Amino acid sequence: MSRYRYGAYHDGPDPLAPPYDVRAALDAMGDSVLEGTRPEDALRDLLRRGLPGAQGRRGLDDLLRQVRERRRSLRDRGRLDGTLEQVRALLDTAVGQERAELFPDPSDDARLREAELDALPDDTAQAVRRLSDYQWRSGAARETFEQLKELLRRDVLDAQFQGMKQALQGQDPAAMERIKDMMAALNRMLERDARGEHTQDDFDRFMEEFGDLFPDAPRDLEELVDSLARRAAAMDRLLASLSPEQRAELAGLMEQAMQDAGLAMEMARLGDALRARRPDLGWGQPEQMTGDAPLGMGDATTALAELADLADLESALAQDYPGARLDDVDEEAVRRALGRQAVDDLSALRRIEAELERQGYLQRRRGDLELTPKAVRRLGETALRRVFSQLTTGRQGDHDQHDAGQAGELTGSSREWRFGDEQPLDVVRTVSNAIRRNVMDGRAALAAADAPPVARPEDPRLVRPEGPRLVRGDGSRAPGGVRLSVDDFEVQETERRTGAAVCLLVDLSYSMVLRGTWAAAKQTTLALHTLVTGKFPQDAIEIIGFSNYARVLHPTEMAGLDWDMVQGTNLHHALMIAGRHLDRHPDFEPIVLVVTDGEPTAHLRPDGRSLFDYPPSSETLVLTLAEVDKMTRRGACMNFFMLAEDRRLVSFVEEVARRNGGRVFAPDAERLGEYVVSDYLRVRRGRR
Structure with a gap:
């Protein structure tokens, strides 16, 4: 027989090794991106801080601090003369x-x-x-x-x-x-x-x-x-x-x-x-050199050579020059100055930068680093997990309409058959119920055979088991047969899912940044989009950002979106775009969610230009409320999430609630995602 010997693989990276896990690094980097940082700057900040979680690698700042401490120690070693x-x-x-x-x-x-x-x-x-x-x-x-x-x-x-x-x-x-x-x-x-x-x-x-x-x-x-x-x-x-x-x-x-x-x-x-x-x-x-002990010429030269190496290493680790990359850091210089552990930390940082691009989370376009759609989906999933971790446990399931009719999608569950049900029969559950019941009846028959006979009226519909064997309905012996009863039948549960047309209107004005709510709004947007596209794919969601003008936003664009340093909160234009989205889905349940920190201060003129006025002009309020009335006639319930308690804003949203029947929330920025997602789920459940 042939004999084989197995050992470590030395011809490059392990081909059977699992993919390098960059998800925690991407999540940490995503937090900075959602706050308005460019992806390239967010990656640089991540490398400066170090890798989070179980990987636990030191960042460039820690290595830089060690280098500076080493330089101070060398200078204090002695005198050069x-x-x-x-x-x-x-x-x-x-x-x-x-x-x-x-x-x-x-x-x-x-x-x-x-x-x-x-x-x-x-x-x-x-x-x-x-x-x-x-x-x-x-x-x-x-x-x-x-x-x-x-x-x-x-x-x-x-x-x-x-x-x-x-x-x-x-x-x-x-x-x-x-x-x-x-x-x-x-x-x-x-x-x-x-x-x-x-x-x-x-x-x-x-x-x-x-x-x-x-x-x-x-x-x-x-x-x-x-x-x-x-x-x-x-x-x-x-x-x-x-x-x-x-x-x-x-x-x-x-x-x-x-x-x-x-x-x-x-x-x-x-x-x-x-x-x-x-x-x-x-x-x-x-x-x-600031020390007191005299150094020989050889020792002094060694100290000065090491100081020069540390100065070069400090410059490379600082990464504060144009075109700086981790490849510029001399690994051998790190080993000489800080030891093997620092080399491993540097290698991990280099790998995270390369793996983010290799695994398709980052891409370079025209020299700039950008998040890919894959990275945006990951950020949305992370944002959604954070939202759900804050929600209290409620009723199980996210299905919105159970129906007695056969048409619909199977839920994977079954229930007892009731008169009038037309759902498909769950054969496996039905036969399993009959077997369990027949076995129990057989045991009862054995117990009855050992007991004294008891006179009872004859019922031609009942067939008494003889010993442990099961019998057919006609009374013939059937050792391997199963007798079915009405109580054994179960049907497969189905549901008819109603589609929803979801409009999320997000304020992009500069005041969102000043109040520190910008990152929360972006994270909420990604979480809701991930929830709708992942768990309710039959729904049609549209994200609309508005400042002096309104526009439809793609999730990839939303992740790296910067705020608009312009004047105007043009809710009028945003509601017009949302209305067109609802009109394209007339058979869908309309859901309109508005996230803002200020009352409308701009509207769209007939020539298509935006007109800003503060305090809000009566024309702006009239036109915006007219769009609210249109939403009401469409059957859309508008829910507002206020991120400020400005008197004019409160007055405006109370008027909207009076006209439309929607609800008003005033969450903290940290809980915005929880409020929006849970309200979306509540509205869908409430539409059954």
């Missing part, structure tokens, strides 16, 4: 040891040497340069001065090549000679690359020979150049951050150290090549 301070201390120690050796000697040579030491310049670099040829009388002073030069060599090389201080520990001449060979080979490789002659094999041979000197293990020349250039630029910023006097001293000491080591020319060539290849690294920009 630590190497200079160490060199000064060693220099003073060496001079003091030499003076102690010369003091007991009464010779003229001792006095001349003392005079030479007294004439040393205050500049540390010049003093070190002058003493480089001095013949020390004190062995301790000579050893201290050698420590000073070794310190400079190690720190300068460690500032350029991270980890070089450890490689040079012990003052091994062979190690220094190997450093010279490495720098010469590196410069030759950079020159070959500038001429277009470099190959990966060249780099591999270089790393095979000198790879132990580069602890970050670069994979190619570009990675090596990037690492070296970052440190070189950090060293340049270190010098720029010192005072002019300190800068001159430290630069002189570095130059002297490289000359003593025979590396000055190679170091200069390397510095020029790195600056030419990476001029974007902010060479010469000062950086403030």
Whole structure:
């Protein structure tokens, strides 16, 4: 038999993995869209806040806060003049040891040497340069001065090549000679690359020979150049951050150290090549360090290089430049600065942005990000769930008219047959009832057989069971038969659904935004549209928005709709459009729902232009109430949902209720959806 081994799938994404769940992210993003935010800005806000719910990933703001805290911590680590301070201390120690050796000697040579030491310049670099040829009388002073030069060599090389201080520990001449060979080979490789002659094999041979000197293990020349250039630029910023006097001293000491080591020319060539290849690294920009502890040149350079990386990372995470995308954030920089968990958070944010487009919730049109119809349906379903979660439990079912006639749609339920019913017979339920009853009758017959006989009048319509067996109506034995009784019959329940013509009139005026009711109105619109199209597909719903003019709105348009910064609440025009919708469905039950926060202040003139007047003119009120009367004659009950308690608005809606017989509600914005949806359901149930 063939044997198989199974393991993890490594050839790309798991093909059997369930689709990435973006619904919670879309809902959170949808809340911002309904408040008037553009989809692109809503997505950016979501990525800044992080992913909600069980996914629980940190957003860009949290990562940015960590980066800034890390920068503050690095700045507080210490001072940049630590190497200079160490060199000064060693220099003073060496001079003091030499003076102690010369003091007991009464010779003229001792006095001349003392005079030479007294004439040393205050500049540390010049003093070190002058003493480089001095013949020390004190062995301790000579050893201290050698420590000073070794310190400079190690720190300068460690500032350029991270980890070089450890490689040079012990003052091994062979190690220094190997450093010279490495720098010469590196410069030759950079020159070959500038001429277009470099190959990966060249780099591999270089790393095979000198790879132990580069602890970050670069994979190619570009990675090596990037690492070296970052440190070189950090060293340049270190010098720029010192005072002019300190800068001159430290630069002189570095130059002297490289000359003593025979590396000055190679170091200069390397510095020029790195600056030419990476001029974007902010060479010469000062950086403030606020700590008290002195830092060596290598440690200070490492801190400044990390600060530069954090500054770039901070800019990328802030995403506040034109065309910013999450792909701009360097994942390796995030790993170095914040660790693996931050990389996972960043990957989740990148994936949510890609998945929203891949799964068809977002699309780009002419460079702008837009919600798709699929996303709008999802937002409507979410809005409807929120509305229903607020509704108290009421009667079961949303069917609006049960009828005794056979014509209609099956509800999936059944009931006992009643005289005159013409619905289809529910055969399964009927036979099941007969079987249960026959079994019970059989058990009763067994009990009766064991009991003494009882005289009773004969009834030719009844057939007594004999033992546990069932019998037919004619009395013949039928072990597997079923005897039906009138009480066993059940019929399938049907209903005749009456269609409703639903008009939702939504105020789009700027006052809705000022009162904070704009998002609630949009969410209510999507919830009602989802309810009607999902549970009552036979209904015809039309959403009409009105400000200075009225217009029919598509749900996709409603989700991303912005308010109208115009004057006018033209309910007159909205009712005219609603009336045409009702007239197109004469056999449907008319339902008109109006959401507004102000009385009518505009009407449509005969020439089709809108006329605004505040306080409302009598002509506006007369024309609007005329449309209300037309609605009344159509049999449409108009229900108003007031989002403000303005005196004129209250007076107007009370007049509408008096003329039309509709109802008036004054809900809080948070409960608007609950009021509108429940009123729609109530009206449909009330029309049975």
